[in-house]
Amino acid sequence: MADNVVSAFGNSVISDYSKLLKDFGVESSSKVIFPSPLTIMRRGIVFGHRDIKPVLDAMKLGKPFAVMSGIKPSNFFHLGSKMVVDEIVYFQKHGGLAYYAFADLESLVDNGLSFNESREFAHDNLLDLVALGLDLKKARVYLQSEEVAVQRLAYVYSRNVTNNMLKAIYGEHPIGMYMAALTQVGDILLPQVEHGLLPVVVPVGFDQDPHIRLTRDIAVKHGFIPPASIYHKFMCGLSGVNTKMSKRDPSSVIYLNEAPNVARKKIMKYAFSGGRATVEEHRKLGGDSAVDVSYQYLTYLMDDDKELACIRDDYTSGKLLSGELKKILADLVEDFLVKHQDKREKARSVVSKFF
């Protein structure tokens, strides 16, 4: 299943991040000091960046900067989707102007979703964004299809690309996908269009790097500051570290809006285990935390470093059994979902007013 091809329009499983850093000229985050970092920043799950220094400088000096990201609203948010949201909220809390685009033009051209279907997903996604801490009153959140400011930028920026350039960056695609790509350039440059020159950070999965490269190129041509980006590793599917969460396989993914007890059962039943064939063998040899999905999920979701280290030691030494490890994750996820969904309910009135 390992696949090193990065496609902005696809959903590749990436197994070798160090190779990506080298091949694409992305800098490693290992030496980047994020103030009061998120767990995923401390643990190197945020593994790379482009040009983050001007953003960190602005944060340090209290100068204006922005954070910009978005989603193709074609699905509910899952545990993996949480990362980008946490990153946006992080930068917003550190003083950044927050921009968030629901790329419903892309869910139309890519998935054939109507604007109404996309709007339903966007509405649900926004509940998660607010529940995870986004201050909607201070954020600029929009549906692409309703935002003329960004759509017409696609035409402006179309003058800076050739058809061959688009093919080289994205591969051969129908024109609508190229249009969606140019609209995304419009999204990413919108903070500077609306607020003048300022550093902008775009937290994204690495598969979005082609958009970042295209945008940085066009930004320079229009006298903007090339936007920075940070990249995180993808959360794997429940069925194994080299699988991905898939809409077509509900047992592979835990959605943020699904019943907490169902999520618990999924983890207990489907999470791929790094344990041994028998309890005796496990006690003797220990489990393999590198392929154990429950342990891997904990590296994303458990904030306490000491507790996590204990768990790993106990698991790899054989003291902790696979079922027990699963239960730790299941407890944590169930507890998180109960609290998160309570916050979602409280967000309903403000989100409904927004849409």
Add this chain to the structure above:
Amino acid sequence: MADNVVSAFGNSVISDYSKLLKDFGVESSSKVIFPSPLTIMRRGIVFGHRDIKPVLDAMKLGKPFAVMSGIKPSNFFHLGSKMVVDEIVYFQKHGGLAYYAFADLESLVDNGLSFNESREFAHDNLLDLVALGLDLKKARVYLQSEEVAVQRLAYVYSRNVTNNMLKAIYGEHPIGMYMAALTQVGDILLPQVEHGLLPVVVPVGFDQDPHIRLTRDIAVKHGFIPPASIYHKFMCGLSGVNTKMSKRDPSSVIYLNEAPNVARKKIMKYAFSGGRATVEEHRKLGGDSAVDVSYQYLTYLMDDDKELACIRDDYTSGKLLSGELKKILADLVEDFLVKHQDKREKARSVVSKFF
């Protein structure tokens, strides 16, 4: 100078309209009965159409129909631009919903005009539209860059074309031009998006037929009534029947906003004459009305058929000299411009409010 290639993005000079009818499957207008026809309809200057019958039927029965057209706002209107406007006003007066798009997204991608520059031209063009009789209160007039309804339709319709299809229809162009073409499909189908199924007629120059074919194809796929079109012959440049009006050669073109006495001088000085080398020869052999630009212009601009027939007889028989023919046109154009520009001034307040 004869050139039979039709390009929606170019400005070809067309000399053989019967060949166009045959090659492109456009029907001749010769058998079409327009009620209370415009001069250019009676005289076969409106030479062809696609599928006009449902529109004429709706007109006859007083049923809903629409007229839709537009312009790339990259220049002032000239005598030739008047035709499309007269056609729109004609259909509006006969009960049609009038739609008019200023394609500033196209003047951006094609000519590099900023939205502000396009807006200046659109403002001036709209003065002409109102002066020529458009009822702005009953019309839906917009700048593409400000109309999210039409921009997002470009993404919807992008799903109905392949890159090869676009290349086959338009030739190889930068992506922005294809985007502009899809936006134009959005413009043309907008009346049915907003008012439900109804016959729509699009008065255009024949060079716009590729857009019409693309739109009719997409219309069927979305369950719309394929829009009808009518085509008129181009008005030639002042310097000859096989030349075109050109912005780069101001002596070739008479703008609707230029000083009437300057227009008079242009005609007297530059209008290509079908007259003979000497007065004696002219009296003996007569002038050639087929190549005389003044006479050709009169076929567009002089409403009285009998008067026009007299002029042609007198000119071809040698009774009327070239200078005298020029003077007839110069008088008519000067008089028209004086009155037209008075109406433009009166239109200023309503147009300024619009922009």
